[in-house]
Amino acid sequence: xxxxxREITDEKAIAAFLAHEQILRVGFYDKGxxxxxxxxxxxxxxxxxYTFYFHGAKAGRKYELCRSNPTVGFEVDGQYRLIEGxxxxxxxxxxxxxxxxxxxxxxxxxxxxxxxxNALMQQATQxxxxxxxxxxxxxxxxxxxxxxxxxxxxx
Numbered sequence: 213x214x215x216x217x218r219e220i221t222d223e224k225a226i227a228a229f230l231a232h233e234q235i236l237r238v239g240f241y242d243k244g245x246x247x248x249x250x251x252x253x254x255x256x257x258x259x260x261x262y263t264f265y266f267h268g269a270k271a272g273r274k275y276e277l278c279r280s281n282p283t284v285g286f287e288v289d290g291q292y293r294l295i296e297g298x299x300x301x302x303x304x305x306x307x308x309x310x311x312x313x314x315x316x317x318x319x320x321x322x323x324x325x326x327x328x329x330n331a332l333m334q335q336a337t338q339x340x341x342x343x344x345x346x347x348x349x350x351x352x353x354x355x356x357x358x359x360x361x362x363x364x365x366x367x
Contacts, residue, residue, distance in 0.1 A: 220308070220364040223260060229308050229364065230255045230288060234335065236264055238316070238357065239285040240277040249274050251355075253288075254331025262312075262359040265319075265328030270353045275318070278355060282316045286357060291366075305367070312362035319354040322346070328354040 220226060236253035239246055251266040264286065268274055289309040297303045319325050326344055329352075334340035 218365045218367055220366050223257070226310065226362075226364045227255075227257050229290070230257075230262070230310060231335070233288050233290045235288065236266065236357075237287045238266075238274075239287070240274075241281060241283075242273075242277055247273065247277065252332060252336060254328065254333070254335045256327075256331050262362055264314075264357040264359070265331045266355050266357075267329065267332060268353050268355065270351075274355075275353055278316045278318055283313070284316050284357065285311070285313050286359075287311045308364065308366040310362060310364045312359050314357045314359040314361075316355055316357050319356050322349050324356070325349050325352070325354045328356060 220229075234252060235250050237248050237250050239248045241247075251268070254265045256263045256265070287309065289307060291306065291308045293306045295304045295306060319328055326349070329344060330340045330342055333342050
């Protein structure tokens with residue numbers, strides 16, 4: 213990170229930021245193109261290792277790229293606030309962001325699908341106790357992004 217004075221390394225601060233935000237952008241590399249998808253997510257952190265879960269259809273570009281090229285980049289940003297200045301060049305902004313890389317996989321195990329979906333619902337509703345029918349679990353694709361590298365920046 214070029215601006216090490218803006219780097220956030222406190223695990224609790226990073227976890228709190230990720231728990232508050234709602235949109236994760238996942239970047240795929242697809243035959244010379246970059247394909248970025250915004251998704252709602254749930255985030256789990258154990259022993260400093262982050263895992264993001266999100267859901268989608270069992271078809272389409274995101275699903276196929278996960279199967280064929282599972283190395284991805286990701287980004288979450290938020291807490292944006294414009295700080296005014298007297299001239300255009302004196303304007304700035306405060307913000308926080310997390311970026312990184314990881315490996316994406318499609319979750320097949322029903323118990324882990326429930327864990328992932330509950331993490332997603334916790335993020336969206338602040339409640340993690342949900343029930344899913346076998347049919348619902350069979351129909352949905354649950355994606356698991358295992359983070360390899362992560363960095364957090366704030367101003």
